Amino acid sequence: MLSTILFDGKEKLSEDASRPQENVIDLEDESVTNNPPTTPRPVVILDSDDEDDGDRRFGPMLREKIMKSLVSLAGETKMTDKGVFVGAEEFDDNDLSKREDDGLGDIWNEMSLALECSKDVAEYSSSDEYMQEDEEYCDHSFVLKDDLGYVCRICGVIERGIETIIEVQFNKKKSTRTYASESRNAKDRDSNEMVGIELSEEDLMVTDISAHPRHMKQMKPHQVEGFNFLRSNLVVDNPGGCIMAHAPGSGKTFMIISFMQSFLAKYPHARPLVVLPKGILATWKKEFQTWQVEDIPLHDFYSVKADSRMQQLEVLKQWVEHKSILFLGYKQFSSIVCDDVNNKVAASCQEILLKRPTILILDEGHTPRNENTDVLQSLAKVQTPRKVVLSGTLYQNHVKEVFNILNLVRPKFLRLDTSRAIVKRIMSKVQFHGVKKHLKTGETVFFDLVEHSLQKDQDFRRKVSIIQDLREMTSKVLHYYKGDFLDELPGLVDFTVVVKLSSRQKQEVEKLKKKWARKFKRSSVGSAVYMHPNLYNISENSDLTDDKMDGFLEELNSVSEPLKFLERLTVKVKGWLLGREIFVISGESSSDHREWSMERFNNSTEAKVFFGSIKACGEGISLVGASRVLILDVHLNPSVTRQAIGRAFRPGQKKKVYAYRLVAADSPEEEDHSACFRKEAIAKMWFEWNEYCGYQDFEVETVDLKECGDPFLESPLLGEDVRELYKR
Missing domain, CATH: 3.40.50 (Rossmann fold)
Known part of the structure; x- marks a missing residue:
């Protein structure tokens, strides 16, 4: 069919219903x-x-x-x-994650996670004859030791080394449960009072995190690389935001879900906020159900019909007080942040959204690309430095829009020490033909000159040089993957x-x-x-x-x-x-x-x-x-057309x-089509060009209709x- x-x-x-419709x-x-x-x-x-x-x-x-x-x-x-679509198996965590007595609930969560890992990772094998011989005579009883791994408490055989196990110990820092008693006293609290744990960067001690072994089994190489890229930006001494520009259908959602679960396993008091187009909320929730390794509550306003600010505040309190993830639409988020703060309830909602997120995830993150919109300006006010943009089509219409997104994840990006020298280098190469420099100042001139060079410069070698500079400037904050696995x-x-x-x-x-x-x-x-x-x-x-x-x-x-x-x-x-x-x-x-x-x-x-x-x-x-x-x-x-085609051409x-x-x-x-193709060419040159492409323009190929290889198009009619x- x-x-x-x-x-x-x-x-x-x-043209006329009465005429024979010969064609x-x-x-x-x-x-x-x-x-x-x-x-x-x-x-x-x-x-x-x-x-x-x-x-x-x-x-x-x-x-x-x-x-x-x-x-x-x-x-x-x-x-x-x-x-x-093949997803992860379900597994039983034995309700260990529900134990909260004496602050041990988080440790039980981790132990549950680690024990589950042992079911999914291949058993450690050794060629040591002594171990093989000993195993024949020992009914092993393995326990987890922090410095060794899974060790038999009877014979001492190591089943799995500690380096292969996802970290299971949270930082035992004093005062991390600053508001431990608040959930018990929630009924006595004023409805407009700020709630939950306000983490400082000191509370998020830098320790390494890894993907769950169950996820690692499913990850493709570009997803493993992307996970590590997220870690290098978000789990460091001076964290900052980053952009994951992976092609449509390449599994960005799965990758970020895996990262968030590992992050929450290490930092259970962190509060991730995911802002996304309203229409894809159901898809995200379904993906979470497929890939979850522990039952993390997912909050949003739609499912509980929280239309008023008071109703929305109750949802926000649940998110802040308990380990969970919050989802908001772009318009929902900006309407709350831009709301009238003279209203105490609205002010509380606004304060929570700006101060409480530990990680801000922006799916289809090219959406807030216009600096004059409330959406981009409100997202820029979120205080966490950990902002992650996910986009399958980062370049939309103009070079400036890409830098607007860069400024969102790394404020004043072009003025950073790592960018200034490269900006000067690019400005020394670009041609000023067709750009009215005297009418523009500062960054706007830079954006226009880069776009003009990539689109119209006849010297392709100069284009390549500018492309290499742009990639060097963004290499630590922008991870691009064009979707080679789709081949x-x-x-x-x-x-x-x-x-x-x-x-x-x-x-x-x-x-x-x-x-x-x-x-x-x-x-x-x-x-x-x-x-x-x-x-x-x-x-x-x-x-x-x-x-x-x-x-x-x-x-x-x-x-x-x-x-x-x-x-x-x-x-x-x-x-x-x-x-x-x-x-x-x-x-x-x-x-x-x-x-x-x-x-x-x-x-x-x-x-x-x-x-x-x-x-x-x-x-x-x-x-x-x-x-x-x-x-x-x-x-x-x-990019909208590319996204549309990607609905069918995907895993x-x-x-x-x-x-x-x-x-x-x-x-x-036809004129619009030509303009669109020039935009596509800029995106391809900026993100996809390599030395194997040669010094040539990116052009479409003219095809003979009678020899196109598609029987449908070859129809004479x-x-x-x-x-x-x-x-x-």
């Missing part, structure tokens, strides 16, 4: 399925709903042909295998399909260029024209029900919302039903609906098509049930993934309307 994800909606329809592929036409790919899978279709960036577009009429062809394939084939998957073929416009569409495009000077407005209205020229006058219609949509379909006067249009078109022509063959996720979808839709699409043999807005499906979504992804938007932020995928980025030829959309085909 072929499953498809469709992002956005730019389909090419017949439109009939959904019932069998010719498209000649020589289909072996065991194709469901199709995913994504849409852009990010109006703030001015990126919402639809597409040319030909795109309906493509969509129809794919859903036709989806209806005529069957799925034969599924992706499988182990069946493969990704990434096409850009430039499709022709009809003569009527070309006329409407020219009108758009003259009428709308603002890029966002021109793009949003133009997107409807790319789908069908009749949509120009109704492109701003947002009040659309299923009945209205069906009425539009009857008259070929469709709508401005492409997902709804395509959904109803598929229902009407194929007779498929929502929740059975068709699945939809938009920005308004609840977390439960997102989880249910993903599970059904990936595992149901009836699933055919998944429609999703590109933003709603760009983070925390796994759609490995699909092997073909249609991007019907040219998003001005190319668990069993088939080769084909991605189709559809672009309207000779339109502003599709080929007649494709102007060019590129391959990344």
